[in-house]
Amino acid sequence: MPTYRFPQLEQIATSLLEAAGVPSDTASIVAKSLVLNERFGHSSHGLLRIPYYVQLIQKRRLDPYASIEIVRETPSTALIDGRWGFGQIIARQAMHCAVDKARKCGIAAVGVYHLNHVGRLGEYTEMAAAEEFVAFVFNGGAPEDAIPNVAPFGGAKAVWGTNPIAVAIPTGESSFSLDFATSIIAGGKAAVARSKGMELPEGCVMDAEGRPTQDPWAVIQGGAILPFGEHKGYGLGFVVELLAGALIGAAAPELAEGEMATGALFLVFDPGHFRPITPFQTSVAKLFQRVKECPPAEGFQEVLIPGEPEQRSQLASDKTGIFVPDSVCEELAQVGRKLGITLEWEA
């Protein structure tokens, strides 16, 4: 099985993006972000996104030279126009802005619109937690070419996207990072099942008539993915659509009509205003111990802390290398050829 060291993958991703006209510093940040997701075991948010990004650049839907504009600002809030740059770059800038404001004001909220795919939300909340801030990110709406794929609880048609939420908390040595879609499965899972001719697990999708099905084609034939956790997950997806869609995304005047502009809201606060970080982290360590000592339920090996699977995957893949399927290598090589470069795949 061909595996690769992460610096090599970063090099390949950077070269491809540069060949597509992305400035070096931007290409390097986006490449590191994609490869970090590979290291964390989330290849759905990794290298396979590159051909899509290159397409967006060529269609002038993604401007690799975009620089953000702060549209409205107070000491504790900001509204940012991302001007359709890379989501990874804009989300980092928005989180930096929120952390700076929270450092001065104790708490801050920053909204962004006109941004492309941001990748894994947890990357940005983890940035804030590394600086000892608590951070939430809500990412809603969808770019104009995306179609809704998630139904409300009790509904038979999709009304919005997978509307993810991330939370990270500065818990000290063992980090706490929660990052999830408010749909029961990611859209990519249905795509994988279609490509492999497999069925989906029960209770995940329904067909165009609102009947339960395991057919992965249903999602793109008028059906929809269900929200996670019934009415509760639906309610959270709705919160994301309201805050990161209607409140932030639709703030872009030319997109107000469609209501499906993509947007993100960053909420950050300094936990030190409630309790000094050291005793807080001592309490957290005891809480983590209580959770880790919990005996496993039937069918489980152990109880995991949110963020723990990613940490383990990173340790393992930095040791053994990252597996990249031949199909992805070949697709990237093809993109490279079209852009006039040859990729150095040395397993």
Place this chain on the structure above:
Amino acid sequence: MPTYRFPQLEQIATSLLEAAGVPSDTASIVAKSLVLNERFGHSSHGLLRIPYYVQLIQKRRLDPYASIEIVRETPSTALIDGRWGFGQIIARQAMHCAVDKARKCGIAAVGVYHLNHVGRLGEYTEMAAAEEFVAFVFNGGAPEDAIPNVAPFGGAKAVWGTNPIAVAIPTGESSFSLDFATSIIAGGKAAVARSKGMELPEGCVMDAEGRPTQDPWAVIQGGAILPFGEHKGYGLGFVVELLAGALIGAAAPELAEGEMATGALFLVFDPGHFRPITPFQTSVAKLFQRVKECPPAEGFQEVLIPGEPEQRSQLASDKTGIFVPDSVCEELAQVGRKLGITLEWEA
């Protein structure tokens, strides 16, 4: 079926609390809060709580004369010691404090510890939304006499309580109010099933060995309730335990050891810093229309907006009266007799 008008129930609840030594203005606020929950269809957070509150007062665990103390404060944050007063009173004061701060700073966070049962969290987020603020409340930990009843995902033992979350958004005419436990069922549901000799639905609880069961006694015999939505709901319950438990609740020095002090965190912001309220609410109205027009899935009549069931229940119960089971009337009458008053139950 004996039904009662809500002003009469407020009168009865106020009299009982006054007879237990609660000052009139406090008794009236707590009574209105309990009866509002009855009107909203949440009798689990209604009149049946009174005997427990009276007990807490008699055991000096609840101080009806307590006044809060602001322990630490900045223009945008506050840490409040509730001094074991009524949760309903302290939560209102904390939310007022958060709204005042958010009015000046755009966004605010207020934490509270040493508070008794706060009732329905949505009551406080809805207060903020009525003043055109977005509000989140996290309520974690448990008072010292409560035992954990919710297991982590993949675990066989309970590690914390039902750790609820509420969010309200000022959406204009039709309000949006989400309020849920991070457990798959409320603890009260198992109690009801025990008292009626019924089984619980599949997939809600497990026994002391971590095996699935439908026996409602399992929860109090070493078993536990599962989190909602598998690892995602577990992650959210963990966030509540970290922010409203370890960060806020355990801020009480004498309770730091047990880590199970009850606490609440209020996050409030002014959506007007992102988009003026009128165009935001116009977008929201369109989004609500899109959701309401969604055809129902198999087994459903229609799609509901979070908060809609409560609004309908209020309209209906204000018209027809509120049903109070004879057992509850009798229990309250008994509490009244012990306190030397006779309740006027006139259906």
